[in-house]
Amino acid sequence: MDPLSVTASIIAALQLSAKVLAYLNDVKDASKDRTLCAIETSNMYRLLFNLRDRVEEGDFEKPWYTAVRALAVENGPLDQFKQALETLQTMLTDGGRLKKVGEALMWKFKKEEVASILGRMERLKSLVEIALQMDHFKLSQAIKDDTNFVRTHVPAIQSGVDKIQQGQDHAKHRRLVEWISPTDYPAQQSDIINRRQEGTCQWFLDAPEFAGWLSGSKQRLFCPGIPGAGKTMVAAIAIDHLLKTVQNSSIGVAYVYCNYKAQEEQGTTSLLAAILKQLVQARPSIVEPVERLHKQHAGRGTMPSLDEVFSALRDVLAHYPTVYIVTDALDECRDGTRRQFLAKLRELQAVRDLRLMATSRFIPEIIDEFGEALSLEVQASKEDVKRFVAGQTYRLPKCIQRDLALQDMVQDKIVEVAGGMFLLARLHTDSLLDKRTPKEVKSTLARFSNGSAALDGAYGDALQRIEGQLDGDYERAKKVLSWITFAKRPLTTAEVCCALAVEPDEAELDLENIPDVEDLVSVCAGLVVVDQESAVIRLVHYTTQQYFERIKDAWNPAAQLHIATTCLTYLSFSAFRSGGCSTDREFEERLRRSAFLDYAAKHWGQHTLAVQEETPLFLAVEHGHYEMAKLLLDKGAKVNAQGKKYGNALQAASYRGDEQMVKLLLNKGADVNAQGGLYGNALQAASDRGHEQLLKLLLDNAANVNTQGDYDNALQAASYRGDEQVVRLLLNKGADVNAQGGYYGNALQAALDRGHKQVVKLLLDNGADVNLQGKDYGNALYAALYKGDERTVKLPLDKGADVNAQGSYGNALHIASYQGHEQIMKLLLDKGADVDAQGFYGGALRAAAYGGHEQIVQLLLDKGADINAQGPYGNALHAASYQGHEQIVKLLLDKGADVNAQGRYYGNALRAALDKGHEQIVKLLLDKGANDAFNKTSLL
Secondary structure, X not given: OXXXXXXXXXXXXXXXXXXXXXHHHHOOOOOHHHHHHHHHHHHXXXXXXXXXHHHHHOXXXXXXXXXXXXXXXXXXXXXHHHHHHHHXXXXXXXXOEEOOOOOHHHHHOOHHHHHHHHHHHHHHXXXXXXXXXXXXXXXXXXXXXXXXXXXXXXXXXXXXXXXXXXXXXXXXXXXXXXXXXOOOXXXXXXXXXXXXXXXXXXXXXXXXXXXXXXXXXXOEEEEEOOOOXXXXXHHHHHHHHHHHHOOOOOEEEEEEEOOHHHOOOOOHHHHHHHHHHHHHHHOHHHOHHXXXXXXXXXXXXXXXXXXXXXXXXXXXXXXXXXXXXXXXXXXXXXXXXXXXXXXXXXXXXXXXXXXXEXXXXXXXXHHHXXXXXXXXXXOOOHHHHHHXXXXXXXXOOHHHHXXXXXXXXXXXXXXXXXXXXXXXXXXXXXOOOXXXXXXXXXXXXXXXXXXXXXXXXXXXXXXXXXXXXXXXXXXXXXXXXXXXXXXXXXXXXXXXXXXXXXXXXXOOOOHHHOOOHHHHHHOOOOOEEEEOOOOEEEEOOHHHHHHHHHHXXXXXXXXXXXXXXXXXXXXXXXXXXXXXXXXXXXXXXXXXXXXXXXXXXXXXXXXXXXOOOOOHHHHHHHOOOHHHHHHHHHOOOOOOOOOOXXXXXXXXXXXXXXXXXXXXXXHOOOOOOOOEOOOEOHHHHHHHHOOHHHHHHHHHOOOOOOOOOOOOOHHHHHHHHOXXXXXXXXXXXXXXXXXXXXXXXXXXXXXXXXXXXXXXXXXXXXXXXXXXXXXXXXXXXXXXXXXXXXXXXXXXXXXXXXXXXXXXOEOHHHHHHHXXXXXXXXXXXXXXXXXXXXXXXXXHHHHHHHHOOHHHHHHHHXXXXXXXXXXXXXXXHHHHHHHOOHHHHHHHHHOOOOOOOOEOOOEOHXXXXXXXXXXXXXXXXXXXXXXXXXXXXXXX
């Protein structure tokens, strides 16, 4: 080896040492291992520099130079040193650039790997030090010993280097696929499939349509279903089946879960990129199209266009003979995105064997997109629903768990009313969780309904359970549900917990105020679930979101304002007052420590826009910021400006019960009788909330006690609430006890409807007219009946209520008959109720027959009711036949009902029974001589 070759090897080692040393010094907050590596590299650089000078100055014919040449032989000490440096360089760099993550050494290197690198440095250092001493005998022996050591340890060292390189390759691949698409649909798939009740939906996998799609007889399988039918679970089961039985190196599987909450992120490019990511993840060897895009865009900080992603996907598909794609909830995509996404998939299907399965609601436009595809409707079979409910038994109260007959009753009833909806079965099951006795369970089962309104009814029941909790739990649930409903994207558990911990007027987050996510879920009556893999907290179904959006103005009208205020409060915390971050690392660390920062910073403006009609004065008053309100008023804010929710600032302060704020507003000239807003005026707002002292303040400041508004007047609002003290105060201040208007007609009817007996007595004692006609309820007696409480009904009767007075839908006897209140019926009859009086739907006998109340039918007949009395909708026999009440039909026929009597609505009893398909009643009527004039029973 000539002198130039030895010098060149030393120079190469010097250059590599300088480069790695620069990388090591650029790493911040590094570990002790990094420091040792940097020190040893620096020491080696100094020694090699001196050795280079000696070699250039020396005589290559002398024995010393012959010994030095051995340092530079292939795989010798210098090569080993360079390998150690290259390993460090690989770990610290990515394409020649320093990695952003400062903890690269701590993250990548194990202790034994660092020890191996340092060991190689130390051996070369010893050899170079000997060489510099010019002792060629000692140097030759040391090189020989080192060569033997290397020969022994090279395989292990090479294995370690290979593992590091392999890890680097995996990390690079992972970065590439995460760059092309940050989505994590596999985590979502895992969450969904883990919730599957074992054995359910097997019918779908066994269906010939699914088998035909699998075999490729058709490229498209469309799976529509009603809301809550289990479409997402079916999609997950199909995906699971494909991953376990179909996917291999030549057959690809990819899937997307569309989400109404992620419409901003789920554009066509994003959806196609997610499919591309999954196909490349499954076969890392075909990552080249993604690498190409990364080289084109990463350096510029841009992302690929739709055409570029589509082209890359087409290239990747060329490596797969067959690819299956499953898309769930197409109806939750934006219309334009859905059309473009499906069009792109059709383009791919024209040139590749791409088999698409999609789920959706019955949306005409989507149905048309899949006109010639295989179609398989998703619906919860009775067997699956029963299996699901049985699988939930462990969650139900002990009174159900210990009673097999009661379990069967629960399962049969839920199966009966579920109507093909898993969601409804789940909600009904959840409604039993707080029922502790068989009687409570049976009573709840009796209230279950089916049909189009059943889902809203189940949500309403869930809300009632939420509102029946302790005040703290109710408010917590209300906030959680509002946050999830109105958030602009899916929220993580950490984000929601952090948002709920934010306190108004605080300068920092109190860590002791952060709730436990399990507590948050537990107070939401089954309407909220957590996806464990992704840590996303969400509503149980899309229809839940729609339900809360429909009722937002009545249930939580201030939700958007609360969210906007929380975001702004969080962003004003002292931790963020230092300004922006100077480095990516600093920004990433800030995001890591501040769970809610990303959401608050990106979306506060959207929530603020939702409440922009509220003036700054309104916001200050609604949140009780007295000093801010005072400052705004001093600066000229209009004290009587009209707002969105409360009408004006005085009404908002009155609703809150903020006496100090009300005094401020009144002193600044607020109109105490100003109209508008949710409650009509300030007096009604205070009355509705029961703020007695505030009512006195308003009345002392000339508030008109009889001013009309949405509740008609303050007295009706207080009567509805059942606030006896406030009602007494208003009466003493001159409130008109018989003032008419509003939803309930008058104060007495409002109190009777809600069953507030003490308030009813107070109103009656103060001259309330029991026979005054109202709006929807007709009269006081009519209103009293809605609670079914005999003692409440007795109050107006004892004050002379006309027992036969007619209301909107008849009289008191009609209502009691229809509702099945037997004791109230006896009370009304004892008070002289006319047993044959007719109303909107006919007489009391027909109402009882329609409602299926056999005992009341018997009672009315015993009291002389005309069994054949006709009303606008026929007679009692018609009603019982139509409703399928066989025992009542028998009773009426036995009592002499005319089996062929004609009516305007049903025609006759036989026709009514035929129209509803009540076969046994048809036979019974025929046996009793019913005239089958049109031979309609021949098909039975």
